[in-house]
Amino acid sequence: MDPLIVAISAAIGVVAGVVGYMVILRLKADRASREARQVVTEAEERAAGVVKEAQLQAKEELFRSRETFEKETQAVREEQRELERRLSKREDNLDKKADLLTKKELALDQRGERQKEDARKLELRDAELDKLIAQQTEELHRISQLRPDQAREILLTRLEKELEYEMSQMVQNRVELAREEAEQQARELLCDAVQRCSVEHTVESIVSTIDIPSAEMKGRIIGREGRNIRAFEKATGVDVIVDDTPGVVVVSAFDSVARELGRRSMRKLVQDGRIHPAKIEEVVGETRKELDEVIREAGKQACFEVDVHDLHPKEVQLLGRLKFRTSYGQNVLQHSTEVSLLSGLIAGELGLDVKLAKRCGLLHDIGKAVDHELEGGHPQCGADLAKRYEESPEVINAIAAHHEVVPATNPYTIIVAAADAISAARPGARRETLERYIKRLEKLEEVAGGFDGVDRCFAIQAGREVRVIVDSGKIDDARASKLCRDIAKQIEKELNYPGEIKVTVLRETRVVEYAR
Numbered sequence: 001m002d003p004l005i006v007a008i009s010a011a012i013g014v015v016a017g018v019v020g021y022m023v024i025l026r027l028k029a030d031r032a033s034r035e036a037r038q039v040v041t042e043a044e045e046r047a048a049g050v051v052k053e054a055q056l057q058a059k060e061e062l063f064r065s066r067e068t069f070e071k072e073t074q075a076v077r078e079e080q081r082e083l084e085r086r087l088s089k090r091e092d093n094l095d096k097k098a099d100l101l102t103k104k105e106l107a108l109d110q111r112g113e114r115q116k117e118d119a120r121k122l123e124l125r126d127a128e129l130d131k132l133i134a135q136q137t138e139e140l141h142r143i144s145q146l147r148p149d150q151a152r153e154i155l156l157t158r159l160e161k162e163l164e165y166e167m168s169q170m171v172q173n174r175v176e177l178a179r180e181e182a183e184q185q186a187r188e189l190l191c192d193a194v195q196r197c198s199v200e201h202t203v204e205s206i207v208s209t210i211d212i213p214s215a216e217m218k219g220r221i222i223g224r225e226g227r228n229i230r231a232f233e234k235a236t237g238v239d240v241i242v243d244d245t246p247g248v249v250v251v252s253a254f255d256s257v258a259r260e261l262g263r264r265s266m267r268k269l270v271q272d273g274r275i276h277p278a279k280i281e282e283v284v285g286e287t288r289k290e291l292d293e294v295i296r297e298a299g300k301q302a303c304f305e306v307d308v309h310d311l312h313p314k315e316v317q318l319l320g321r322l323k324f325r326t327s328y329g330q331n332v333l334q335h336s337t338e339v340s341l342l343s344g345l346i347a348g349e350l351g352l353d354v355k356l357a358k359r360c361g362l363l364h365d366i367g368k369a370v371d372h373e374l375e376g377g378h379p380q381c382g383a384d385l386a387k388r389y390e391e392s393p394e395v396i397n398a399i400a401a402h403h404e405v406v407p408a409t410n411p412y413t414i415i416v417a418a419a420d421a422i423s424a425a426r427p428g429a430r431r432e433t434l435e436r437y438i439k440r441l442e443k444l445e446e447v448a449g450g451f452d453g454v455d456r457c458f459a460i461q462a463g464r465e466v467r468v469i470v471d472s473g474k475i476d477d478a479r480a481s482k483l484c485r486d487i488a489k490q491i492e493k494e495l496n497y498p499g500e501i502k503v504t505v506l507r508e509t510r511v512v513e514y515a516r
Contacts, residue, residue, distance in 0.1 A: 346415045
């Protein structure tokens, strides 16, 4: 083949290749340009969306901020309006008060003017009255032909009598009113205290006799030549009475604890049957230990019942000894417990220290546990014991003065004395013989009948009241009141009695006429 043709063909091929490559490059450049424009367009669209979204968010945030601001502004405005309303209302109230004060000032000024006018009128009236009195005095002197000093003396005498009568009436009325009020309050207080105080019993008898099965046992008790009975009396400190009374041996002693020791020991010996000095000493020793324990438990139980604690152990022991002591048939420990409860209730009603009142009441008769061993009455013995065991001054005075042996220095002493009288005066609390009871009534009538003007007198209600009938010709109403007080004071002075005695004076004027 011709080389030229080959060269031309090759040149044409190269040119066609270059042209094709250029076309391809152009096509790629157009496509890249289109892709670039598309990317730019998409970027612009995305940027426009982002801007729009940011604008929307900014608008929403602005709207929320504006809404919050408007709400806060509205709240502040409401608060300001409320404050304005309050201030306006307060101003109105102040205006009203100012008007009211102005009116009151005007009223006071008017009242002051009226008072000044009334004072001037009173001065004028007083002057007129003085003038009239002077004229009437001169006229009376002229008519009666009496000197002024004589008329004054007659007038003063008459006024003195009238005032004396009126004063007596006023005193009587005041005394009656005060007595009624005091009696009513005291009655309510004491009745409430007594009703709230509940005790199982008030009287307890201490048996000092021992039953024996046969007459042979009496011989064992006496022993050969009386050695057993002497050993028993020496060990216990009691007296044993073995007489002809069948089936009974009597144990006697002033010391109630010793008597109880002897009673218990004798009962054990009788039950055992073996009675000789050694056995007696053994049984008495065991019984003494048992009795000491019983006494301690009785004292502790009494303290527990009335809620009084922190007592000295010796005081608890002495309280337990009162379990075997009686006064007029009344068990002293039970009586002390009752007085303690009553004292606490009365103190509570009066607003005083309840625990201190209970302590005073519980210990008020503690001297009875040792009054057979020491000199003096049980109040003094008890006060000495209280001082020894460092009790408070109120407790010491309540013990020493509850029978009015020494003056009372505090209200707790009066409360204990009242509670002691209530406990002793309860029905069945104490036993009195008929003879003693009749003598007390006769003495009461004798004291009441010893006054001038008394016609008859009668003791009634088991000696709790005395009614006095007076002669109406000798005793008037004013003197009857004074006579009643005098009789009551005389009874307090001469008689000893639990509780109180009511004195009633009766004055009667009876007029009888017959129509024929």
